Amino acid sequence: MLPLTTHGVCNLCEAICGLQVTVEDNRVTDIRGDRDDPLSRGHICPKATALADLHADPDRLRTPVRKTADGGWEPISWKDATTLVAERISATQRDHGRDAVGLYLGNPSVHSLGFATHGLSFLGALGSKNMFSATSADQLPIQLVAHLMYGHQLQIPIPDLDNTDHFLVFGANPVVSNGSMMTAPDFRNRMRDLRRRGGRLVVIDPRRTETAAIADEHHFVRPGTDAALLLAILHVLVHERGVDNARIEHLPLSGMDGVRDACATTTPEWAGPITGIDPGEIRRIAGDFAEADRAVAYGRMGVSTQQFGTVCQWAIQVINAVTGNLDRVGGSLLTDPEIDLVARKLSGRGHFDKWRSRVRDLPEFGGELPVATLADEILTPGAGQIKTLITLAGNPVSSTPGGSRLDHALENLDFMVSLDFYINETTRHADIILPPTMILERDHYDLVFHQLAVRNTARFSPAVVRKSAGAKHDWEIFRDLTLALGRARTTKRSLRERLRAVPTSAASSARIHATPKMLIALLLRTGPGDLTMRDLLKSPSGRDLGPLRPGLRRKLVAKSKTVNVAPSLIVDDLERVHSDLVGTHDGELLLIGRRHLRSNNSWMHNSERLSKGQERHHLLMHPKDLAHSGLCAGDKAVLRSRAGSTTVTVAETEDIMPGVVSLPHGFGQNRSGVQLAVAGLIDAPSANDVTDPQLLDAVSGNAVLNGVPVTVSAV
Numbered sequence: 077m078l079p080l081t082t083h084g085v086c087n088l089c090e091a092i093c094g095l096q097v098t099v100e101d102n103r104v105t106d107i108r109g110d111r112d113d114p115l116s117r118g119h120i121c122p123k124a125t126a127l128a129d130l131h132a133d134p135d136r137l138r139t140p141v142r143k144t145a146d147g148g149w150e151p152i153s154w155k156d157a158t159t160l161v162a163e164r165i166s167a168t169q170r171d172h173g174r175d176a177v178g179l180y181l182g183n184p185s186v187h188s189l190g191f192a193t194h195g196l197s198f199l200g201a202l203g204s205k206n207m208f209s210a211t212s213a214d215q216l217p218i219q220l221v222a223h224l225m226y227g228h229q230l231q232i233p234i235p236d237l238d239n240t241d242h243f244l245v246f247g248a249n250p251v252v253s254n255g256s257m258m259t260a261p262d263f264r265n266r267m268r269d270l271r272r273r274g275g276r277l278v279v280i281d282p283r284r285t286e287t288a289a290i291a292d293e294h295h296f297v298r299p300g301t302d303a304a305l306l307l308a309i310l311h312v313l314v315h316e317r318g319v320d321n322a323r324i325e326h327l328p329l330s331g332m333d334g335v336r337d338a339c340a341t342t343t344p345e346w347a348g349p350i351t352g353i354d355p356g357e358i359r360r361i362a363g364d365f366a367e368a369d370r371a372v373a374y375g376r377m378g379v380s381t382q383q384f385g386t387v388c389q390w391a392i393q394v395i396n397a398v399t400g401n402l403d404r405v406g407g408s409l410l411t412d413p414e415i416d417l418v419a420r421k422l423s424g425r426g427h428f429d430k431w432r433s434r435v436r437d438l439p440e441f442g443g444e445l446p447v448a449t450l451a452d453e454i455l456t457p458g459a460g461q462i463k464t465l466i467t468l469a470g471n472p473v474s475s476t477p478g479g480s481r482l483d484h485a486l487e488n489l490d491f492m493v494s495l496d497f498y499i500n501e502t503t504r505h506a507d508i509i510l511p512p513t514m515i516l517e518r519d520h521y522d523l524v525f526h527q528l529a530v531r532n533t534a535r536f537s538p539a540v541v542r543k544s545a546g547a548k549h550d551w552e553i554f555r556d557l558t559l560a561l562g563r564a565r566t567t568k569r570s571l572r573e574r575l576r577a578v579p580t581s582a583a584s585s586a587r588i589h590a591t592p593k594m595l596i597a598l599l600l601r602t603g604p605g606d607l608t609m610r611d612l613l614k615s616p617s618g619r620d621l622g623p624l625r626p627g628l629r630r631k632l633v634a635k636s637k638t639v640n641v642a643p644s645l646i647v648d649d650l651e652r653v654h655s656d657l658v659g660t661h662d663g664e665l666l667l668i669g670r671r672h673l674r675s676n677n678s679w680m681h682n683s684e685r686l687s688k689g690q691e692r693h694h695l696l697m698h699p700k701d702l703a704h705s706g707l708c709a710g711d712k713a714v715l716r717s718r719a720g721s722t723t724v725t726v727a728e729t730e731d732i733m734p735g736v737v738s739l740p741h742g743f744g745q746n747r748s749g750v751q752l753a754v755a756g757l758i759d760a761p762s763a764n765d766v767t768d769p770q771l772l773d774a775v776s777g778n779a780v781l782n783g784v785p786v787t788v789s790a791v
Contacts (some may be wrong), residue, residue: 083110083616085520085537086124087187088676091254091261092522092529093120094617095127097540104128104516104541114620115533119262121254122674122686129683130514131541135752136497137511138544147749149499149509154548154556157508162560164491164507165202168464170565174203175434178453178462181209181444182470183677190512190551192523193592195468197584198554201561205431205440206453206462212446213476214377216778217385218257219426220441224643225393227634228418229426229442230527233396233408234258235372236624237266237530240406241275242368244361246302246392247378247782251286252673256376259529264290266530276368278361280305280353281378282668283696283738284731295361296733299666300658300783301351302375303384305358306391307653308347310339312362313398323400327639328629334642335394338650350657352733366399370406378668382782383658386775390646397641403628410631411624413526414534414607415599418633422523422599425633428645434460438777446777447476448769454485464491469550473501474678474744474762477779478719478769483747495553498679501762504749512550517543521596521612534607535618536596555588649775658783665701667717667784669763670738678742681755693760694727696738697788702728705788712791715739715761717784719768722761723791737788739763741781 084095084107094113098106107125111118130136140157141149152160168176179202185191199207211219219229226232235243235258248256250263260266267277267290279288280295280302288294297305313319314336344355351358365371373395379388393402401407417423429439435452438445445453450472454462465486473483479501486492486505494503497511520537543549548556587595597609607619634640658666674686681687695715697707707713709728714721715737724739732738744762745755764781771780 079105082540083537084516084540085522085535086120086127087515087520087522088123088127088680089254090256090259090525090528091116092259092525093124093261094535095120095124097516099541102541104131110617112617113535114618115259115529115531116261117265119265123676123680126680126683126686127516129685131516133682135682136514137499137509138497138547140511141509143507152508154546157510158556158560161493161508161510162557162564165464165561166564168491172463173460175206175460176463177202177204177466178206178208178450178464179204179466179468180447180450180470180472181207181468182472182475183210183214184469186524188469188518188550189520189523189592189596190518190549190554191468193595194551194554194588197588198558201558205445206460207444208447208450209444210447210470210475211444212448212777213381213779213781215257215380216441216776217380217389217773220386220428220776221389221393221646223426223428224645225390225640226632227425230423231410231418231631231633232257232528233393233402233410234528234530234624235374236406236409238269238623240270240370240372241273242365242371243270243275243277244365244371244373245277245279245287246306246373246375246388247281248374248376249281249285249287249671251290252671253376255530257528258374259525276364278364282733282736283670285670295353295357298350298352298733299668299736300382300384302379302382303387303391303653304342304347304350304657305353306388306395307339307342308344308358309362309365309395310335310391310398311342312344312359313366313395314339316359317363317366319398320400324398327397327400327402328632328637329397329641330636330638331640331642334647335398338642338647365395370404371399371401372396372407378782381779383656383771383773383780384649384653385773385778386646387649387653390643394641397639402639403626405626409624409626410628411527411529412532412621413529414605414621415523415526415596415603417523417527419631420603434458438772441776446772446779447472448478448772448777448779450476451478451482451485451769454488463489465489467492467494467496467502467506469496471500471502471678474742474764477764477767477771477781479744479762479764480720481769495550498682499749499751500679501744501747501750504747510553512553513543513547516540517547518549519593531623532621533618534612534621536609536612537616538613551592558588645775652774658785661785663787664785665735665737665788667715667766667786668736668738668782670740672740675740675742681743681745681758682752684754687754687758693740693743693758695724695788696729696732697726698730698732698734698736699728700734701737701788702726706790707788713788714791715766715786715788717766717768717786719770720765722765724761726788737786
C-alpha cells in the first residue's frame with residue numbers, strides 16, 4: 077500500500093496542534109505540523125512526533141487484562157470484563173451505598189471527545205459524591221473565580237495575544253505549555269509578533285523559565301507570595317494611580333468598593349519584603365501595565381497551585397478589569413467557539429460547597445472533591461468509605477500530592493478498575509484494566525479548548541489509523557459500562573423496580589448509542605452558526621472563525637448581568653494573606669515544580685525519542701544553597717518535607733531564586749509492578765512523594781504544589 081498523508085490533531089495538551097500524518101500499512105511513518113491550520117499555523121513540539129511511538133508502543137495494552145492470584149495479568153474478553161466491572165460496582169453500592177464507589181479523572185479525559193460525549197453519562201449513572209480529578213491539583217482556582225465573578229466555570233476571559241502590547245505573566249511557562257487555560261500554540265512566534273509591534277513580555281517567576289528567557293523583563297518572586305505582589309499592584313492601580321472611569325465605562329462591574337477596601341493597605345512597601353521584589357519595581361511593573369494601550373495579565377500553574385491560588389487568580393482578573401483591559405481588543409476577551417459550551421448550556425455553571433468530604437470536611441466544586449483527600453476517603457473506616465475506585469486516564473500516585481500515601485491506600489481497596497492503556501504506578505493496583513484506543517485511532521473535535529483558545533477556529537479530525545482488531549474507543553467502553561451497570565443493578569430487584577430502571581427517554585437511549593461524530597454533527601446543525609460537519613470535513617485543516625471580539629455584556633451569564641469583582645468568598649480570605657503567608661524555618665527551602673517540552677505529566681516517558689538526551693529530572697538548586705547544604709552538582713541528596721522524603725540528584729543553576737529548589741512532577745515509573753520498559757529505566761523520583769496533601773488553598777481546596785517547605789541534605 078502506498079503511503080498516505082492525511083490530517084490529524086495532537087490533543088496531548090491544550091494546544092491542539094494540527095498535524096499532517098503519513099501512514100503506510102496502518103503504520104505512522106511521519107508526523108509534521110499542518111501549516112494551513114489557522115490556530116497552530118504549522119507549529120508542533122516533540123511530543124507530537126512521539127505520537128507514532130505511542131501508537132506502536134509494545135507496552136501499550138490493546139485488550140482488557142485481569143490481575144491474577146499471583147499478581148500477574150491475564151487477558152479477559154471485553155464482555156466478561158465489562159460484566160465483572162459492572163457487577164462489582166453494583167455490589168459495592170448495594171452493600172455500602174452509592175458513595176462507596178470513588179472515581180478519579182485524569183487530565184487526558186478532558187482532551188477526549190469520547191469522554192465528553194459518553195463519559196459524563198457514565199459518571200451520572202454512578203451517582204457517587206466521591207468524585208475527584210486532576211482539576212484540584214491544577215486549575216481549580218481559575219474555574220472557581222470564573223464561577224464567582226462571571227457566573228460560569230468556563231466563562232474565562234482569554235488573553236488576546238495576537239493584539240496585545242503588554243503581556244504580564246505570573247507563574248506560567250507558555251513557551252513549554254503552549255498556553256494552559258489559554259490555548260496558544262506557536263507561542264514563541266506570537267511573542268515575536270508582539271515585539272514587532274513594539275510590545276513587551278514581562279514574566280514574574282521564581283525560576284528563569286524558558287518563557288522568562290525570551291521575556292523583555294523577568295523578576296524573581298518568592299514562591300507562595302504572588303498574592304502579596306498582585307495585591308500591591310492593585311493598590312498602585314486603584315489607590316495611587318486611580319481608576320480611569322473612562323476606560324472601564326464599557327464594563328458592567330459590581331463591587332468596586334470591595335476592591336478598594338481589599339487593597340487599601342497592601343502597599344508595595346508591605347509586599348516588598350514578603351515577595352523579594354523591590355517596592356520601586358512593583359510600582360514600575362504596575363505603572364507600565366497601566367500605561368500600555370492594550371495590556372493583559374495572565375497566571376497559571378505557579379499561582380494556582382499555592383496557598384492563595386484563588387486570591388491570585390481573582391487579583392489577575394481584577395487587574396485586567398480596573399485598567400479597562402477586560403473585554404478590550406488586546407486585553408482579555410471571551411471566545412466565540414462554533415459549539416459554545418457556555419452559551420448553549422452544554423456545560424454546567426459549576427457549584428461550590430453543596431457537600432463536603434467525609435474525613436476532612438473539604439468543599440466540592442462542580443461535583444468534585446479535592447483530590448488531596450482521596451487517600452483519606454479510602455483509608456478512613458465508616459459510612460461512605462471508598463471501597464471501589466475507578467480511574468479514568470489518570471495516574472494520581474505520581475500526579476497528586478502525597479503520592480506514596482495514596483499508593484498505600486490503593487492496596488486497601490476491595491476492587492479497582494482503570495481505563496488506561498498502560499500498567500503504570502497507579503493502574504498496577506487495578507483488578508481490571510480496560511484499554512481504549514489511542515489518539516490517532518480516534519475522531520476528534522475539541523469541545524473544551526476551542527472554548528479557551530486565543531483565536532476562534534473549528535476543526536474536526538477523523539482518525540488517521542485504523543484501530544486494531546477487537547479494540548474499543550473510550551466512548552464505546554463508557555457506553556457498554558453504562559448499559560452493563562443498568563443491567564447489574566436490576567438483577568436483584570423486583571419486576572417493578574427493573575421497569576423503573578429502564579431509561580424513560582428515547583433521546584437518552586439514542587444518545588448513548590450514537591457515535592461522537594454523529595453528536596458533533598448534530599450540535600453543529602442545531603447551533604447558531606453556519607458550519608456543518610460536511611463543511612469541516614471539506615476543510616481538514618480547520619476553519620478560521622476570526623479573532624477574539626469584545627461582547628462581554630452580551631455573553632455574560634451571571635444572573636446579576638454584572639461582573640462581581642469582589643466576591644465575598646475571596647474578599648473574606650484576604651485577612652489570611654496578612655497573617656498566614658508561607659513561611660520557612662532555618663535550613664528550609666521552598667519547592668516548586670517545572671515542566672519540560674519533551675514531557676507530558678506522567679505518561680510520555682515511555683517514548684525513547686522523548687526520554688533520550690540530557691536528564692531532566694534533577695533537583696535544581698542555586699549555587700548558594702548547594703554550598704550551604706554541603707553539596708556539589710551531581711551529588712545524591714535527600715529531599716524531605718513534612719509529608720515524606722525521596723532521593724534526588726542535585727543540579728546547579730543560577731536560573732533559580734536563592735532559597736528555592738525545583739523538581740518536575742510525573743517521574744517515578746521505576747516502582748515495582750510498572751510495565752513501562754523505557755520509563756522504568758529512568759532513575760527519577762516522584763516529586764509528589766514530598767508534596768503535602770495537608771497543604772491546600774483554603775478557599776478552593778486546590779493542592780499546594782508550589783512553595784512547599786523542604787530540606788535538602790547529603791545522602
